[in-house]
Amino acid sequence: MLVRIVKMSFSENSINNFLNTFESNKNKIKNFKGCQLLELYRDKKDPTIFFTYSYWDSESDLEQYRQSELFKTVWSQTKPLFNAKPEAWSVDKIESLK
Template identity: 65%
Template sequence: MFVRIVKMHFQEDQIENFLANFDTVKEKIRNFEGNQFLELYQDKHNPCVFFTYSYWQTEENLEAYRNSALFKKVWGETKILFSDKPEAWSVDKIVSLP
């Protein structure tokens, strides 16, 4: 399992559009094969900055999602709302405390 972190900067007037769209697709993303966890965070000091954290069983699962019709639709509707280039990291969890 590994963690995928995506940082996104949105145009201020597009935040509500992003949140509405995310609400309609979050369950589909979460139920995509290999996805084990999905959360959305908003920066406390800059409300235009959001992060998604998702846990994936394998890199192949993430790649299958990134090549899916679902991702193409979600990303196509999301990227037009950005104010800056998104950043993404795939990381291995080293320590987890309950």
Template identity: 55%
Template sequence: MFTRIVKMEFEAAKVAAFLSNFDSVKDKIRAFPGCNFLELYRDRTDPCIFFTYSRWENEQALEDYRKSELFKKVWTTTKSMFRSKANAWSVDTLHSLN
């Protein structure tokens, strides 16, 4: 299992539209085969910066999602609201203390 973190910066006027769209697709993303966890975070100092944090069974599961019609629709809509290019990281968990 690995984690995917995506940082997105939105135009201020489009934040509400992003949040509305995310709310309408979050359950579909989470239910996608291989997705085990999904959270959305908002930066505490800049309300236009958000992060998605998702855990995937393996890299192939994420790639299958990225090739899906769901992703294409979500990403096309989301990307149109950016004020700058998104950044993404795939990371392995070394320690988890719950």
């Protein structure tokens, strides 16, 4: 299982635009081939910082998403809203306790 973590920072006046974009596209992303989970988090201390966690069956599934029209559309709407360069990590899930 591949986990993709993306940290994004927005100016305060762009947050609603970001949240609207996420709301409009979250089910499309979650239903993309190979996506098992999509989560959105907001930093407790800095409400302008958000994280997405997405779980993918494989690196190739994530790459297919990143090359898709869906990603290009979402990213083109989100990218202008950033107030800092986004950071992203692809990590292997080793263990999960519930």
